[in-house]
Amino acid sequence: MTPPTTPLMAAVAGPVPAGDPGTHTGTHTGTPLGRARSCLPRAVFLLPAGIAMLAGLDAALMLLGLAAPVSTRRLPDVHGMLMVLGFVGTLVSLERAVALHRRAGFLAPALLGAGGLLLLSPLSLTVARTALLLGAAALVGVYIPLWRRQRDDAVLIQALGAVLAAGAATLWLGGVAMPSLLPWLAGFIVLTIAGERLELARLALGPSAGRTLVLLSCAVMAGVAASLLFPAPGTVLLGVALMALVGWLGPHDVARRTIRTTGLTRFMAAGMLSGYVWLAVAAAIWLLGGPALSGARYDAVVHAVFLGFAISMIMAHAPVILPAVLRRPLPYHPLLLVPLVLLHLSLALRLWVGDALGVPAAWQVGGVLNIVALLLFVVLAAHSSMRRSRSS
Numbered sequence: 001m002t003p004p005t006t007p008l009m010a011a012v013a014g015p016v017p018a019g020d021p022g023t024h025t026g027t028h029t030g031t032p033l034g035r036a037r038s039c040l041p042r043a044v045f046l047l048p049a050g051i052a053m054l055a056g057l058d059a060a061l062m063l064l065g066l067a068a069p070v071s072t073r074r075l076p077d078v079h080g081m082l083m084v085l086g087f088v089g090t091l092v093s094l095e096r097a098v099a100l101h102r103r104a105g106f107l108a109p110a111l112l113g114a115g116g117l118l119l120l121s122p123l124s125l126t127v128a129r130t131a132l133l134l135g136a137a138a139l140v141g142v143y144i145p146l147w148r149r150q151r152d153d154a155v156l157i158q159a160l161g162a163v164l165a166a167g168a169a170t171l172w173l174g175g176v177a178m179p180s181l182l183p184w185l186a187g188f189i190v191l192t193i194a195g196e197r198l199e200l201a202r203l204a205l206g207p208s209a210g211r212t213l214v215l216l217s218c219a220v221m222a223g224v225a226a227s228l229l230f231p232a233p234g235t236v237l238l239g240v241a242l243m244a245l246v247g248w249l250g251p252h253d254v255a256r257r258t259i260r261t262t263g264l265t266r267f268m269a270a271g272m273l274s275g276y277v278w279l280a281v282a283a284a285i286w287l288l289g290g291p292a293l294s295g296a297r298y299d300a301v302v303h304a305v306f307l308g309f310a311i312s313m314i315m316a317h318a319p320v321i322l323p324a325v326l327r328r329p330l331p332y333h334p335l336l337l338v339p340l341v342l343l344h345l346s347l348a349l350r351l352w353v354g355d356a357l358g359v360p361a362a363w364q365v366g367g368v369l370n371i372v373a374l375l376l377f378v379v380l381a382a383h384s385s386m387r388r389s390r391s392s
Helices: 007-012 032-063 075-100 103-119 125-149 153-173 178-200 209-229 231-252 263-289 295-326 334-356 360-391
Strands: none
Touching (some): 032 103, 032 360, 075 103, 075 153, 075 178, 075 295, 103 125, 125 153, 153 209, 178 231, 209 231, 231 263, 263 295, 263 334, 295 334, 295 360, 334 360
């Protein structure tokens, strides 16, 4: 049977043609006016995600001990949830809603986006936490019809990731501290991307890839749960499971071969392979040192997973996801390599010199350059998209 089609499947055959965005969602309207009208409602869901990202980066400056454009007492405390569920969670749920192609599916990005905005409001944190929990639950609900449509291993793996997101939101609503939620949020990101990679590289991974990744994903979930109940051995188990997952997925991914090509394909491969390296770093820290609840080890795990792995994967797939989800072209330009390279170099400075060697100045400089890399990518991507749209 044919696996479910998603925007990421476009990369199997190469970049999405600039003149044919959206063909992979089955909702192409065929006219510029129709594309503009259908693009607008989807773009609205990106607005709260963008605000959550900017607020999260502002909070990052505060956590680095530097001056920030906006300074509030709450921002540093909600930095993690802003970036993971408010920003990345909204992007993931929007892509899934487009794949589902039902209006009800857009409830998930709406609630997660609203939850991110509520984190910035003067309302009680309980209100924002409840909205994020409802959004994560709605994301789990999106996978039910996707699973009924096609009982595919990739959908199951992503659904398991959504369950971890809902678990993290539930625990946060119950008062569990953010450091203890780190494995849950990391599991959400890792399993979501692992499922997407299975969809994309199914042929290269082999016929038994789905079964293998499901078993590895279950091991990750077991490690996440154990890290909360039995922190010391549970975190080591999680490190083992993540190391096994990245150790199997990385060498089998088609990116290992497409890195030898040129243009967009090579750019995507570079982003994906670099992301696997940072995930292995985080897994090694947990495996060798156990729980990372504060200090340099906590900083290293957080940013290895959510910057080195997650943001690198987002950058790698943006030229495919944006045209498929929003029906706006994002042609590849070599300049996109600049923020990708800057992200990984600055992360190495932050984690190696700053965290591992204990040099505060390197930690701060690396953190600032992390922010610059992400903002630069957004600016370049927006400029490239608008420029192609005007020329079209």
